[in-house]
Amino acid sequence: MELHINSVKRTVGSAPDTSLLQVLRDELDLTGSKYGCGEGQCGACTVLLDGVAVRSCRVPVEGAQNKQITTIEGLEQDGKLHPVQEAFLKVDVFQCGYCAPGMIMAAVGLLQQNAQPSEEQIISAMNGNICRCGTYPRIVRAIKEAAKA
Amino acid sequence: MMEEIKRIAGQQEQQQLAVNQSRRKFLKLLGGGIAVSFVLQDAFALLSDTDAPTPAQKATSKQVGGWLHIGEDDVITVYTGKVEVGQNIRTSLAQVVAEELRVPVQSIKMVMGDTDLVPYDAGTFGSRSTPSMGPQLRRAAATARAMLLDQAAQHWKADKNSLSIADGKIINTRNNESLSFGQLTKGKALLEAVAEDAALTPTEQWKIAGTSVPKVNGHDIITGRHTFVSDLKLPGMLHGKILRAPAFGASLTQADVAAAKAMPGVVVVQEGNFVGVAAPDRAAAEKAIAAIKPIWQTTPQPSRAEIFDYLKQNASTPRSGGRGSISQGSIDAGLAADKTLKATYHIDYIAHAPMEPRAALAQWENGKLTVWTGTQRPFGVQDDLARAFKLDKEQVRVIMPDTGSAYGGKHSGEAALEAARLAKAAQKPVKLT
Numbered sequence: 001m002e003l004h005i006n007s008v009k010r011t012v013g014s015a016p017d018t019s020l021l022q023v024l025r026d027e028l029d030l031t032g033s034k035y036g037c038g039e040g041q042c043g044a045c046t047v048l049l050d051g052v053a054v055r056s057c058r059v060p061v062e063g064a065q066n067k068q069i070t071t072i073e074g075l076e077q078d079g080k081l082h083p084v085q086e087a088f089l090k091v092d093v094f095q096c097g098y099c100a101p102g103m104i105m106a107a108v109g110l111l112q113q114n115a116q117p118s119e120e121q122i123i124s125a126m127n128g129n130i131c132r133c134g135t136y137p138r139i140v141r142a143i144k145e146a147a148k149a
Numbered sequence: 150m151m152e153e154i155k156r157i158a159g160q161q162e163q164q165q166l167a168v169n170q171s172r173r174k175f176l177k178l179l180g181g182g183i184a185v186s187f188v189l190q191d192a193f194a195l196l197s198d199t200d201a202p203t204p205a206q207k208a209t210s211k212q213v214g215g216w217l218h219i220g221e222d223d224v225i226t227v228y229t230g231k232v233e234v235g236q237n238i239r240t241s242l243a244q245v246v247a248e249e250l251r252v253p254v255q256s257i258k259m260v261m262g263d264t265d266l267v268p269y270d271a272g273t274f275g276s277r278s279t280p281s282m283g284p285q286l287r288r289a290a291a292t293a294r295a296m297l298l299d300q301a302a303q304h305w306k307a308d309k310n311s312l313s314i315a316d317g318k319i320i321n322t323r324n325n326e327s328l329s330f331g332q333l334t335k336g337k338a339l340l341e342a343v344a345e346d347a348a349l350t351p352t353e354q355w356k357i358a359g360t361s362v363p364k365v366n367g368h369d370i371i372t373g374r375h376t377f378v379s380d381l382k383l384p385g386m387l388h389g390k391i392l393r394a395p396a397f398g399a400s401l402t403q404a405d406v407a408a409a410k411a412m413p414g415v416v417v418v419q420e421g422n423f424v425g426v427a428a429p430d431r432a433a434a435e436k437a438i439a440a441i442k443p444i445w446q447t448t449p450q451p452s453r454a455e456i457f458d459y460l461k462q463n464a465s466t467p468r469s470g471g472r473g474s475i476s477q478g479s480i481d482a483g484l485a486a487d488k489t490l491k492a493t494y495h496i497d498y499i500a501h502a503p504m505e506p507r508a509a510l511a512q513w514e515n516g517k518l519t520v521w522t523g524t525q526r527p528f529g530v531q532d533d534l535a536r537a538f539k540l541d542k543e544q545v546r547v548i549m550p551d552t553g554s555a556y557g558g559k560h561s562g563e564a565a566l567e568a569a570r571l572a573k574a575a576q577k578p579v580k581l582t
């Protein structure tokens with residue numbers, strides 16, 4: 001099976017019904033995307049499929065063929081952080097940081113759909129991403145910051 | 150009196166001897182420079198020429214442990230048994246040390262929660278890291294600063310008052326010469342215990358400690374580069390899976406593991422209630438576990454709808470071991486207010502639910518067990534593993550990479566024990582996520 005990940009073509013051998021998250025982490029060593037629940041409940045595994053934020057633990061890898069997959073590893077371009085990463089770094093959002101890759105990917109997905117989201121729109125778009133350390137106010141602040149950039 | 154003085158002098162002589170004898174080991178272990186430990190006993194443990202493989206294992210278990218080392222390469226390393234689970238002590242403890250040594254936070258390297266490298270620590274809990282470890286490291290760093298100033302004063306044959314310290318350098322204000330910490334300590338092996346009377350920088354003068362600084366490893370976190378236990382991989386590593394009980398308090402009556410055992414590359418461990426498998430990849434491990442047909446004996450448990458009433462009815466009292474409460478002031482007076490509100494709130498009966506599930510990677514090598522696991526008690530888990538596998542503690546190393554939160558829910562080391570069990574049977578490293 002062929003996948004397009006972070007603008008690179010990769011061939012994978014996992015069974016077609018394996019979750020995309022598992023293929024990324026175990027087969028391709030792209031461990032930035034995290035496993036939190038495996039049930040679509042936490043958002044730690046969020047990646048972009050053709051620019052749309054999805055839960056990679058719930059996407060069978062065959063469903064990701066012929067789509068552009070973007071993971072946290074693909075955000076930096078030529079050693080330059082993505083503006084959303086810049087904003088999250090500047091606001092110093094995280095505590096343990098386990099939710100970070102999923103949060104950032106969800107935020108990138110949101111801003112691609114809606115470059116100037118209102119606070120309500122931010123909250124509703126990010127609602128499915130859990131941060132057990134409770135860094136939510138900073139997450140919202142960082143997304144607003146990124147929208148300004 | 151005379152006897153006492155003689156005894157102390159004798160002790161000091163012996164200590165001096167031990168330091169001299171151990172210089173070589175010091176250089177080998179820490180590569181020269183300045184080291185400050187919390188208790189002189191620990192310093193000797195660190196330097197002892199006996200067969201102790203590491204400083205940590207010889208350290209006494211009573212005090213809060215920590216080391217500070219300044220190398221010839223200017224690297225300042227702090228060794229502490231405290232661990233990072235999102236409370237940000239990797240940053241805040243580094244701030245305390247940076248303040249006393251007058252260096253940027255980024256120049257402090259924190260080695261945390263590795264039982265082979267750090268002195269004993271009972272665990273990271275009860276919000277004790279900042280109030281107990283912070284002041285210790287502060288004193289250690291202030292002691293190191295005094296040692297550096299001594300060295301510089303000797304070097305220039307100058308008065309200490311004519312020296313200043315900034316940005317990792319000691320400056321001789323008389324001639325404007327400066328030497329970095331590393332240059333000053335080159336070829337030397339200086340060792341001291343924390344001076345109880347170390348001259349601490351008064352809090353009003355703090356420039357780094359007590360201020361808000363960015364998380365030191367923030368960049369790794371936002372790029373997904375930080376390696377959590379679940380991200381680790383070793384050559385030849387297998388993936389583990391455990392047969393989990395379907396209900397609280399269930400016990401395993403029977404489990405037919407023949408089908409799982411017959412699968413290629415699958416190792417099955419079955420010991421009492423414990424059934425686990427290790428397989429070359431996660432999918433194979435999941436398939437193997439699914440092929441086991443267990444029969445569990447369960448006892449009825451309250452349902453989610455019933456749990457609140459159940460807990461209320463079965464609540465423990467201070468006498469039966471529950472937590473007590475204290476009353477202060479007057480409830481009656483409070484309720485006599487103009488307006489009173491009354492409401493009942495129920496929350497779900499949930500545990501800590503850390504974002505990073507419990508995970509462990511275990512490896513056996515020449516009888517020595519190494520386990521990477523997210524635990525708030527690396528030394529406690531080391532104990533548990535040593536006991537379970539009948540090993541000396543020295544044969545067990547627990548390493549705790551900064552972990553995806555714990556909230557008090559990672560005191561124990563079940564995942565470490567499970568992974569180690571599977572790895573022992575498989576004779577290959579096993580990761581359990």
Ligand code: FES
Pocket residue numbers: 034035036037038039040041042043044045046055056057058
């Ligand atoms: S791991 Fe995919 S949503 Fe939790």
Ligand code: FES
Pocket residue numbers: 094095096097098099100130131132133134135235504553554
């Ligand atoms: S920072 Fe710990 S879960 Fe979000």
